[in-house]
Amino acid sequence: MYLGELARGTDRFHEPRRPDCPWCGSRRLRTRLRTPDLLQHKPGTFVVDECEDCAHAFQNPRLTTEGLAFYHRDLYGHEDGHGDGHEDGGRDEDRDGHPGGLDREGFAERTLRSRAGRRRHEAAARAMLPFPEPESWLDVGTGHGHFPAAAKEFFTYTSFDGLDPTARVEKARAAGRVEEAHRGLLPDLAGRLRARYDVVSMFHHLEHSPDPRAELRAALAVLRPGGHLLVEVPDPDCAFGALLGKWWVSYCQPRHLHLMPLRNLLDELDAQGCSVVSTDRREPHVPYDLTGALALAIGNRLPGGDEPWRPTPPTDLQRTLRTALTRAAAPLLASASVLDHALAPLLRRTRFSNAYRIIARKNDRAPSPSWPGLSP
Template sequence: MSAAPQPNRPELAPATGPFPAPRPETGSAPRREDCPWCGSRRLRVRIRSHDPARRVPGTFVVDGCRDCGHVFQNPRLTAQAPGVRGRGPRGGHDFLAERLLGARGIRRRHRAAARAMLPYPEPESWLDVGTGHGHFPEAAREVHPYTAFDGLDATPRVERARAAGRVEEAQQGALTDPEIAGRLRGRYDVVSMFHHLEHAPDPRAELRAALDVLRPGGHLVVEVPDPACAFGTLLGKWWVPYDQPRHLHLMPLGNLVRELESHGCTVVATDRRAPHIPYDLTGALWLALTRSRARTALTWAGLPLLASAAALDLGLAPLLRRTRFSNAYRIIARREPARDDG
């Protein structure tokens, strides 16, 4: 881990009304001409892409801000879009990661993320936001055996995670829901968001809600794809973290650091090495095969190529983690006690 980098980019005023209301008749919000993070109008198209599974029809555009580096789907798809309603927030990314890395690889990643909290006080209570089936809490309990893990997810999967004993309490819904937020306020020593913020319509609101349910002195752990990753430029629409239409926002490290600091947090650690997921080349090949009309036949025929790409991803991972090809980062921030916290 390393201390948070000091940004050298000038501060920009935040956008006003950053997330416009959706248009129910189209299932998307209006296309915007400014960055939802900083308000700059200096945008450029990064990619145009289709849903590889064709569950959501249409072409999706991902724009990037030339000033602050924020990357976002534009126009933004909403839950009213055909094929989107009722789908879990982590579906595409987690499914592909599990297919390419396997259950053991995912479990190793979960344990490594849990070990990142070992330098800090042992938490009594931990909320995993966007927990899905609760696989992270299950693995993290091996590292923190005396911690009570709860899970929150938008889908009924969290209830199944509770039934399976992976989480102690299950919260179904959104952390930004006032009822849920009020019930959980100030309750947790740690809140984790692993590959969750990129699915959120309003990432800033998610961060505020996460800080509200933390106790003073508690820690927020965030892992997200890194839009500054060189693979994003090299692979274009075949880069897995673009994951259209599920990923709505990709936020540069500096943007999240400044946002957390603006809420009185201390960023105690950042890490671009451990969160790297070795699947960029394999994922690009897999997406290219599955987007073909003859995807079933090509996927089977391409299995040897996929195996070779996976071996290359894994072999290069120790080197790529130390370069601009690292595809994700982690932030650990401490919520500092406010004056009225006593």
């Protein structure tokens, strides 16, 4: 299947390059990054441009819907060819690779799957403790619903629903992690979910969206007046971006379409009728930058794996060598992880913090979002 698709070339997976910033419309753009797919090693080159006026960074040319499906397919075992929201990095801790764990799931993929953990979910839930306990909460990009499961321990009487484009959300409902499963994209479902929730959470979701503004409008549409929006995204101002270049995991090309500076999101939320309650660049920091960069670098120097998009399968010698080198790299990765965690208390207080959180309140008299399917 893959080789047949690739025989037609990868140019068709890209929209035309845009000459202006999708956030502010400025035509003063500079190339911030040019990189291949360092995670899955699928063919193609991807460019991240940055606006010199508002500092918004975005994939340019952007992937088409077909391109997004192609490059997300098989990522961490995700279903339906979609990526995720806040399971970026994977919370499928129960998945195994092929023999040796290396053939169909890349070295860096296995390493980075562990970066999202229960402690992060609990920290995000605790951020909402100063506010009244909500009756209803929608987690967008919920995947298998591990965040609602963790948050339920803090908000015992809250009803948690999940929204995700893949079948994972239905598995989350079957496992009892969410009460209702909404399968699809938030902008498409906002009409029937209008004014239904007291809290909407989006963890590492907006950077995957082709239109982050549309996602925010949809989130506000499903919030009740006075409800809260909880957002966490990678911070493009993180100094690791300049230090590590293409090896900085938060670039995540070709899956991250937008990297939004904090100021831009704050201004947009204000324009959409919200009051920003709090911002935090410390606690959302994920200590994985050095480990992730090392994993990507090693993964791109190992003999090729048994991925279906490679023209030929690896030989027995290549498989053996790949397994041996991976085992040899384990102590290096363990040391990098220790260093990431040891430095985290300091880095959280500097420009090396790699993520930020916003909590915003939908004003009681906020203008009603104009949205297809929303009746006046």
